[in-house]
Amino acid sequence: xxxxxxxxxxxxxxxxxxxxxxxxxxxxxxxxxxxxxxxxxxxxxxxxxxxxxxxxxxxxxxxxxxxxxxxxxxxxxxxxxxxxxxxxxxxxxxxxxxxxxxxxxxxxxxxxxxxxxxxxxxxxxxxxxxxxxxxxxxxxxxxxxxxxxxxxxxxxxxxxxxxxxxxxxxxxxxxxxxxxxxxxxxxxxxxxxxxxxxxxxxxxxxxxxxxxxxxxxxxxxxx
DNA sequence: CGCTCGATATTCT
DNA sequence: GAATATCGAGCGA
Numbered sequence: 001x002x003x004x005x006x007x008x009x010x011x012x013x014x015x016x017x018x019x020x021x022x023x024x025x026x027x028x029x030x031x032x033x034x035x036x037x038x039x040x041x042x043x044x045x046x047x048x049x050x051x052x053x054x055x056x057x058x059x060x061x062x063x064x065x066x067x068x069x070x071x072x073x074x075x076x077x078x079x080x081x082x083x084x085x086x087x088x089x090x091x092x093x094x095x096x097x098x099x100x101x102x103x104x105x106x107x108x109x110x111x112x113x114x115x116x117x118x119x120x121x122x123x124x125x126x127x128x129x130x131x132x133x134x135x136x137x138x139x140x141x142x143x144x145x146x147x148x149x150x151x152x153x154x155x156x157x158x159x160x161x162x163x164x165x166x167x168x169x170x171x172x173x174x175x176x177x178x179x180x181x182x183x184x185x186x187x188x189x190x191x192x193x194x195x196x197x198x199x200x201x202x203x204x205x206x207x208x209x210x211x212x213x214x215x216x217x218x219x220x221x222x223x
Numbered sequence: 224c225g226c227t228c229g230a231t232a233t234t235c236t
Numbered sequence: 237g238a239a240t241a242t243c244g245a246g247c248g249a
Contacts, residue, residue: 049241057241081241083242084242086243087243091241107241129244133243134241135242135243179241180240180241180242181240182239
């Protein structure tokens, strides 16, 4: 098992978001009998969020607050927040050393290990509704505010991202505008594996700026 | 299938 | 008071 190190996250946030698609999000739970249970899934959808200088849609765009402070700290840490008074969303902090803040929202996974347990936590077996969507993913992996700040480069934390094993395949990743935001809506900082059966039809068909490259070879200025 | 609406923490005006 | 990086129930076509 190869856990993604800090150096992976010490890069421009949109590149980190793009490169996280196809990698394995892992969570370990300790069962009643003391045994560790592994929940995991291939990341199929992410979004990059920046800082005051490059992203008006980011939680970090008005400086640090109690909620968003993990975006300003070391990279590779979990930034978990509670939104709409109902749902948790899971991010991992990522940014180059010379920029003040950044994080990648993990919006969807394709369950690999522990799908049965995820179904229990979610109350459904439908792959579309199991762990696709940031709120659903957090519930499927039992991630709450209690996990805010976990070091995701350290497996002892119980939450990390690693290189996929033999099941790993090349993913056709497409860049699109981000979902559910109004500011900076033209920025293509959402990355989806369009061949994933877990992404809902509506979101898979979200406008892909076709005049742009499928992969952000020509990135927008990030500083 | 697609639309509207409620829940309601955190932050900002 | 208003907006928000969401979801699911309810309703109509």
